[in-house]
Amino acid sequence: MTILKPSTSPEPSPESLTFAELGINSALCSVLPAALKHPTRVQQLAIPAILAGRDVLALSQTGSGKTLAFGLPLLQTIHQQLESVSSSACKAQALVLVPTRELAQQVTMALHALASKLSSSLKIQLLCGGIAQEEQLAELAAKPQLIVATPGRLLDLCTQSHISLDSIKYLVLDEADRLLEMGFWPDVQKLMAMMPKRKQTLLFSATLPEALDSLAGKLLTNNPQRVEASTRNAVAAEIEERLYLVNKGSKAQALIALLKQYQWPQVLVFISARDDADAIAKRLLKAGINAAALHGEKDQTVRSQTLSDFKAHRIQVLVATDLMARGIHVDALPVVINLDLPTSAPVYVHRIGRTARAGANGLAISLVCHGEMPSLTAIRNLTARELPLASLADFPVTDKPSERVREDGTDNKVAPKRPPRDKQANRRSLNKHSIKAFKGKR
Incomplete structure (x- = not known):
């Protein structure tokens, strides 16, 4: 197996390099936005390696310019x-795979x-x-050279023989860690089997769990180079970052209090469950706060319009599930609030990475209850940050820690054993209830 070695390039000054010096030609340099004067660190490291035809694994913080890299x-x-x-004679040569529709749309627009x-x-x-398949088939007739796709839709079109991947020379897995997980990996494998074995493969991500290192390495066979523009899994x-310990049942009230106290012009609130996203958005509206929910169960037209309204400041607070956690860029987003902590520690890094993009400052607030201590411990271990818990004014904590969770947030693993008599009493009670369930009411 090829071993990927971290880049040993000396750290150049951001102001000392130009895109032309990285190998970008004058034609492309001339169409770059005026504000884009100097390449970011990940662009400095990745662009020369890609232009040299090497496979690349690039790890860099969210908002660091990976799309243009x-x-x-x-x-x-x-x-x-x-x-x-x-x-007309040039078939599709490059394929960029991404995990969500929103990210696919954003990458497409940027390119x-x-x-x-x-x-x-x-x-x-x-x-x-x-998006209606008929509409996409009509556009495919124009023979695009670069395709940006989510795995599911692309596999459907390939299976129906509407598109062939036999001419792909360049494959990019954007948010690679997500695409290498079991939820997407089977589809990605099927798609890769439809492509030529000889191609340039590029993996880009902000986080990469060590468990996926070997899998990533197996995909990169062409003189691969690993570049790390920042410390792995870094924030x-x-x-x-501010973390507040609150009662589980007080989170919604605490959120409303924070929003009314600080009057931030734009806030992205993360929550894990789709139903909860809708419920919280309704509660915010009832409290006089302009809010909307965004999750995967909503129609794509609604999703696109909601995100557009949020970016245009027509919506103040967007309550979203983790489909918004990766790659979505909102200019100068000042605040991200975790209404609950994600069970996956890397997701925390992606969530709070929606703020402080492109060098701007940002604030990430997390409302944490006792039951989330194991998740907090995992996040602390991943990011190597202390992340102390503070108290929130007017929201005293009355909930007690679970007996299964130590004060340091780890699980005791072993549940306390019940005395034998209690077990026998429970069995007798269970039998009584079972018998009653089969007796009709008189």
Whole structure:
């Protein structure tokens, strides 16, 4: 198995490098936004390796410019090939796989903004659920050279023989850690089996659990390079984290109190359950706070409009499940609030990474109850941060820690044994209830 070695490149000054010095040609440099003067650290490390044809595993914090780190080399390579071959003869060459529809749309928009200025012949196609298949088939007839897709929709189209992947030369797994997990990995494997074995593979992510290291390494066989633009699983230094211990039943009231006290113009609230997202959004509306919910059960048109309204400040508070945790960019989002802690520690890093993007400052607040101590311990271990718990004014904690959870947040594992008499009494009670259940009422 090929061993991926961390980059040994000396750390250049962000102000000392230009995109041209990384190998981006004048045509592409000329269409870059005026505000994009210097490449970020992940772009400095990844772009030269990608242009050299190497497989790359790139780990970098959220909001650090990963999309352009793989997008610019892909656009440049495809554009150069289009100059020598007619667009009608050029099949799909590059595929970017992402885990969610929202991220697929965002990546497509970011790359299309540059491709449209670079060449009218360079076509990018979005393939994801929630959009009518007939509409996507019509666009595929234009023979796009770069496809951005979610695994499920792409596999459906491939299975129906509407699209072939036999011409793919470049494969990108964006949010690679998520795509390598069991929820997506079977579909990704099937798609990769439809592609040529000889291709350039690029994996990009903000987090990568050690358990997925070997799997990632097996995918990268072409003189691979591993680049780490930041410490693995790190939280951006610009994010201020505040954690408050509150009663489980007081979280909604505490959230409302915080929103009314600080009057933030824009807040993204994360919650794990879809039903809870709707319930909290309704409760905020009842409290006079302009809020909406966003989760996977909503129609795609509604999802897109809700996210658009939030970005345009027509909605103050967006209550979302973790489909918003990865890759979604909202300009200058000041605050992220975890109404509950995620059970997966890397998800915490992705959630709070929605704020403090592109070097801006941000605030991440988490409302934690006693039952979430194991999750908090996992997050502390992953991020190597102390994350002390503070008290929240007007919300005294009266809940007691579970007997199964130690004060340090770890599980005692062994539940206390009941005396034998209690067990026998419970069995007698259970038998009585069982008998009554079969007796009709008189």
